[in-house]
Amino acid sequence: MKTWMKTILWMLALLLASPAWAISKAEDIATTILLRGFACGGKQVTQIQQENDGHGNQTIRATCPNGVRYQIDVSAAGQVKVHPL
Amino acid sequence: MLKIDYTTDMKYWMICMSYMLAMLVMGGASVSANESNHSATVEKGVQQEASTQHKSIEDCSSISMDELVKRLKNTKAIGFFTKLAIRSDVLGFQDKVKKMRENKQIKDKMKDIKASFDGLLLKIIALLEKDPDLSKEIYLARHSIFKSLLEVQG
Numbered sequence: 446m447k448t449w450m451k452t453i454l455w456m457l458a459l460l461l462a463s464p465a466w467a468i469s470k471a472e473d474i475a476t477t478i479l480l481r482g483f484a485c486g487g488k489q490v491t492q493i494q495q496e497n498d499g500h501g502n503q504t505i506r507a508t509c510p511n512g513v514r515y516q517i518d519v520s521a522a523g524q525v526k527v528h529p530l
Numbered sequence: 531m532l533k534i535d536y537t538t539d540m541k542y543w544m545i546c547m548s549y550m551l552a553m554l555v556m557g558g559a560s561v562s563a564n565e566s567n568h569s570a571t572v573e574k575g576v577q578q579e580a581s582t583q584h585k586s587i588e589d590c591s592s593i594s595m596d597e598l599v600k601r602l603k604n605t606k607a608i609g610f611f612t613k614l615a616i617r618s619d620v621l622g623f624q625d626k627v628k629k630m631r632e633n634k635q636i637k638d639k640m641k642d643i644k645a646s647f648d649g650l651l652l653k654i655i656a657l658l659e660k661d662p663d664l665s666k667e668i669y670l671a672r673h674s675i676f677k678s679l680l681e682v683q684g
Contacts, residue, residue, distance in 0.1 A: 473609025480615045480653065505611075517611065525615040 474507045478515050481527040486511030595678050607661035
């Protein structure tokens with residue numbers, strides 16, 4: 446079988462295997478912002494920027510549909526803090 | 531001219547009438563039988579429902595916390611950061627309970643603790659909209675979850 450056909454078959458199998466309602470990163474971040482009590486104006490964020498400081502801490506910056514840009518700090522211990530920029 | 535054969539028509543009419551009468555008698559009999567059985571059926575239904583509810587409560591009390599946590603970790607209905615945020619909230623709730631226990635305020639502030647837990651539970655259930663089975667199980671096991679969160683010693 447040709448390689449491109451194999452690739453397409455694998456992609457199809459992966460598509461079928463993953464649930465239809467799997468959450469995207471944009472939705473996930475928007476939900477996190479909403480969970481912390483901030484207005485987002487929609488279910489998905491855009492312009493996602495992610496940084497790791499090398500010690501397990503993560504910083505994510507994303508823009509909500511209402512135009513507000515938020516920063517999400519995830520500590521190495523798993524603590525999540527959200528604040529508008 | 532239309533010729534009517536009375537004997538044949540009468541025969542058909544009689545057959546039809548007897549059939550209808552038979553149906554009416556059978557219907558009446560079944561209605562009376564249903565009426566007599568109705569109360570018994572209702573009682574049986576209520577008993578069945580009660581036993582089903584009791585069974586579901588028993589089932590939920592048998593659900594282990596570890597399994598629920600594992601399922602919450604593995605569900606695809608919520609994303610990674612949302613799960614982390616929920617975890618932070620749960621840890622925050624536990625810290626709050628721990629502080630109250632240290633200050634010996636736990637009995638006085640039980641109403642506040644319960645309200646805070648209900649809010650947290652509501653959030654989780656709302657987030658699990660796409661995983662209704664897990665959401666239902668968490669809701670049914672809410673008393674056990676609350677108990678286990680209160681029992682955790684810091």
